[in-house]
Amino acid sequence: MYELKDVSKHFEKSGRSVPALEHVDLTIEEGDVLAIQGPTGQGKTTLLQLLGGLDRASSGTVMFDGQDLGRLGEVKLADLRARAFGFVFQTFNLIPTLTALENVEVALVPLHARGVERRRRAAATLEEVGMAERSSHLPSELSGGEQQRVAIARAIVKDPKVLLADEPTGNLDEETRDEVVNLLESMSRFRDLTLVIVTHDSTVARRAPRVALIKKGRLSIRERKRSESPA
């Protein structure tokens, strides 16, 4: 599904080139569950954004299903994000003026789904994540865990191929964290999604069969042995 070859990313800061990722090689197969773990500011989110077509590599290639994301135009990238990638953010990023149901509907707008169809699919997905009864509430009326459930519903409502979660438990307490991780895992399993979770939390990372450790922009992969069971 994904094949990253010699990917580097640099940012310009005060006229200097600051490296975020350096010479990253990574392969992710369809249905993989991968945790990208590392301290804050080491390039985890940058890698996730390259995987999600939100940014372009400074050098190297990011191939997704045979397409070089670095060579796709903005419109094609937007279409790919609309259909293939589902994003979950640390700060939930729900539209504050829209209800939970409408926030989920927002993800179906670029797919040109009609209003009735949008609402039906959004309601069904909210029910799937246990938020059916809160569908008419605004984000400000929901707890952090509930907001993240709505965000997960928004990410999966369009049946994407990949679920990209950026510190999805970063703003949650332990109990809620486990609920959200369980939900992500179950969604991945039942919908046959490829799941990539960026986290600094080793508890969350330990639950993934593959963990990519990132430090100062360099990546190393640790494969969990089959005998090892997730925590």
Place this chain on the structure above:
Amino acid sequence: MLFTYLARELRRRSKQAAVVALGLGIGVALVVTVSAASAGVKTAQATVLHSLYGVGTDMSVTQTAAAGSGGPQRFSLGGSGTAPAAGTPFARDVLSASAGSATFSSSKVAEIEKLKGVNAASGGLLLDDRNISGTFGSFGLGASSSSGSSSSTPPPISFNSFSVAGVQVATKSVGPLTASEVTSGRWFTADENSSAVAIVSSSYAKQQSLKLGSSVTVAATNLDVIGIASLPSGSTTDVFLPLGEAQKLSDLPGEVTTVYVSAKSASEVSAVVASIHKLMPNATVTTSADLASEVTGSLSSASSLATNLGKWLSIAALLVAFSVAALLMVAAVSRRVREFGTLKALGWRTRRVVGQVMSEGLVQGLLGGVVGVGLGIGGAALVSGVAPSLTATVGPSFATGGGFGGSGVRGTGASLGGLGGPSGEGVRRNVADLTHSVAVHLTAPVEGHTLLLAILLAIAGGIVAGSLGAWRAARLRPANALRKVE
């Protein structure tokens, strides 16, 4: 979804949306009010021009009176040589060409009518009727011998004057009087060219208690009042006669003082003026534009105010309103970077995000338009309510050119100046008195196209503001937008 999102966003930022809409509204309201006041000034100018010029007329043709000619005739009250005895009554009623007017052959009317670009032409004979009556005193005019004292009060002398115009009975739409202005009674019939009939202005009828069927005396001849005309404010002609009758009573057969001309189109006016000059080299051709440039007084000041200060004030207000709206929109977009980054991450195309921001600007522009129209109509009503009456004055320089079409001069001083003196002196004194002032009430009518312009301006302001906000949103790269959150 677009409308739901739009409505919720505007509600969330209701204070800012209100400020943008109000700002645009105030700018637009100024445009509406100034446009309305400007339209009111134009209407007032048209009223003045009509009063001086005649409805439906594009230009008037006159000839300047030669020095020492024209003007009021000398009154000859006591015969030649011998002074009349004290106590002898006297009365004279003289009808003569208006001061400063020269007469010329009415055949020119037909010649002008045949010129290319002329729609219609009508001859007019502008006259002043002056009558004086009283008794001679012991030592001449006005002295009394009733008490035998030289210091005794002289017997009263009655002096009266009014303006008269001869009009072509066959031409109803051009001239000092048109058929549409006759509001009571009727217009002259074709066979009344030399009949003793008259149409009087409503103000003169009121002053003299005249009504249909009454008699009005012109040049010592009684004429039947067959119509009463409602003339534009400032018109000073009192009595209108058939041209033939006016020529007969003034002893000016076959003469006119003015030809009123309407062109086939506004674009042909200058060509017609040139043709008339070719036909009548000594003629003065006055167009409505010439006349408008001669208008002074508070009306002129108001016109200048509306076109200069008003225009620049409106432009400045609009610029400020547009700038404030644009700054607020850009600031709003800056606060929503995360939101737009998220939408882009969800697959929204830049075009769609831009459309969302633009539509918010558009709706605020529309709201501003509605507010502006309301405030503008209120402002125009205020101008109409509190504006004082304006005066328009046409100075002597124009009067001596003989450009007055429908006007005459009413009063006593001018005619007395002619008593016993050389007629040329009379003309000069009359000319000095010819400065013509008209009081006009200023209204500020709000026209439909002004309201449309106001709404379009407000929408344009909203779109400009939205475009700047949208430009900011379009430049956002999703990764950068989301990174700012962290």
